[in-house]
Amino acid sequence: xxxxxxxxxxxxxxxxxxxKDLTREVFSKIGTExxxxxxxxxxxxxxxxxxxxxxxxxxxxNVNNIKSEDNKAxxxxxxxxxxxxxxxxxxxxxxxSYSIVLGIMSIxxxxxxEKNE
Numbered sequence: 309x310x311x312x313x314x315x316x317x318x319x320x321x322x323x324x325x326x327x328k329d330l331t332r333e334v335f336s337k338i339g340t341e342x343x344x345x346x347x348x349x350x351x352x353x354x355x356x357x358x359x360x361x362x363x364x365x366x367x368x369x370n371v372n373n374i375k376s377e378d379n380k381a382x383x384x385x386x387x388x389x390x391x392x393x394x395x396x397x398x399x400x401x402x403x404x405s406y407s408i409v410l411g412i413m414s415i416x417x418x419x420x421x422e423k424n425e
Contacts, residue, residue: 317394317400318395318399318400319391319400319403319404323391324404325407327388327404327408327411328407328410328411329411330380330383331408331411332411332412332415333380334371334374335411335412335415336415337381338370338371344415347370347412348409348412350366351408351409351412354366355402355405355409360401364388364392367388367408371384
């Protein structure tokens with residue numbers, strides 16, 4: 309009887325960096341600064357409770373709002389699908405998720421959306 313060893317791949321740093329940058333570009337076109345802050349709050353709560361389904365649902369719901377109009381949104385949805393399938397472990401989910409959250413948080417106020425008044 310031969311033991312099978314499952315090799316657990318970790319998500320690559322360059323992929324996380326690209327995901328964060330692409331997230332920043334796509335989400336700068338979504339909503340206002342205040343709505344993005346609310347989204348970050350909801351995403352962080354999903355991460356805190358390890359609710360992967362809710363986290364992914366929140367991201368995809370927002371990306372879907374501009375997906376048909378924007379090639380980068382289509383690319384983000386494609387990359388998310390590949391990363392979640394290829395790197396499905398709790399550690400990788402956390403890295404991928406925090407890259408997305410940090411991408412949204414790094415949007416400059418004067419880029420996209422509306423400014424808070």
